[in-house]
Structures are given as C-alpha cells and as structure tokens.
Amino acid sequence: MKLLLRLVISTLAIIVAANLVPGVVVASTGTAFIVAIVLGILNTFLKPVLQILALPITILTLGLFYFVVNVFIIYLAASLVDGFRVDGFISALFFGLIVSVVSAILGMFLD
Structure with missing residues (x-):
C-alpha cells in the first residue's frame, strides 16, 4: 500500500514539474504514471x-556531477517512454x- x-x-510530482518547467512535456496522467514507474526502476537499479x-568525477567537482x-x-526515461519529452539539459x-x-x-x- x-x-x-x-x-x-x-506521479503528482512529475505532473507539477512538467507544468512548471518549460521544455518538459508529459502527454497525459497515464504517461506521468508510467514515467514514475520507469524513473523508479532506473533510480533503483541503474x-x-x-x-x-x-565517483572520481563527482569528488573532483565537489558533488556537482x-x-x-x-x-x-x-533523458533515459524520456527515451524509453512515449509521450514524455525533455528538450534540454537545463x-x-x-x-x-x-x-x-x-x-x-x-x-x-506519508510518514
């Protein structure tokens, strides 16, 4: 549960961020749900x-990497999910x- x-x-956070950040497009709520699942899987395993x-580059850049x-x-999630697009690094x-x-x-x- x-x-x-x-x-x-x-999913709600993705919808809010897509509405606030120009250059990020989420086609629908269902797409946002799928993006949440894909981001969760990528963040867990990759x-x-x-x-x-x-780690060496992260240490050299004081954590900015x-x-x-x-x-x-x-970007990887955007390439895997149709209907989710990110236009630039920023x-x-x-x-x-x-x-x-x-x-x-x-x-x-929740806690």
Missing part, C-alpha cells in the same frame, strides 16, 4: 551503478529538482 502511495506521489562509476547523473537518468535539471522537492514535501505526509 505504501509503495502505491509513493507511486501516486511521484543510478547506484552510475554513481559508483562516476551528481546532477549530471540525474539528468542522464531523466530543463531536465530543473525537472529533476522540482520532482525531488515536491516528492519530499508530499512524502512527509
């Missing part, structure tokens, strides 16, 4: 591997930041 609520929160591989890993995950960066903030705020009510 908690997993389903987290998925709904992520992101830790990328963070370990990018972590944002590049996030943008890459968002758009993907702000999209990721807004999704994280909105998910954290809504997630506080």
Whole structure:
C-alpha cells in the first residue's frame, strides 16, 4: 500500500514539474504514471551503478556531477517512454529538482 502511495506521489510530482518547467512535456496522467514507474526502476537499479562509476568525477567537482547523473537518468526515461519529452539539459535539471522537492514535501505526509 505504501509503495502505491509513493507511486501516486511521484506521479503528482512529475505532473507539477512538467507544468512548471518549460521544455518538459508529459502527454497525459497515464504517461506521468508510467514515467514514475520507469524513473523508479532506473533510480533503483541503474543510478547506484552510475554513481559508483562516476565517483572520481563527482569528488573532483565537489558533488556537482551528481546532477549530471540525474539528468542522464531523466533523458533515459524520456527515451524509453512515449509521450514524455525533455528538450534540454537545463530543463531536465530543473525537472529533476522540482520532482525531488515536491516528492519530499508530499512524502512527509506519508510518514
């Protein structure tokens, strides 16, 4: 049940971020739901591997390369899901930041 609520929160965060960030298009609520699932899977399995591989660069950039890993995950999700489009690096960066903030705020009510 908690997993389903987290998925709904992520979907709402994706819808909010898509409406706030120019250059990010989510075709429908169903597409946002699928994007939430894909981002969850990518963040669970691929992101830790990328963070370990990018650790030297992340240390050299004082942690800023972590944002590049996030943008890459968002681009990968956009390439996997029809109806989800991200037009640029800055758009993907702000999209990721807004999704994280909105998910954290809504997630506080879950705990």
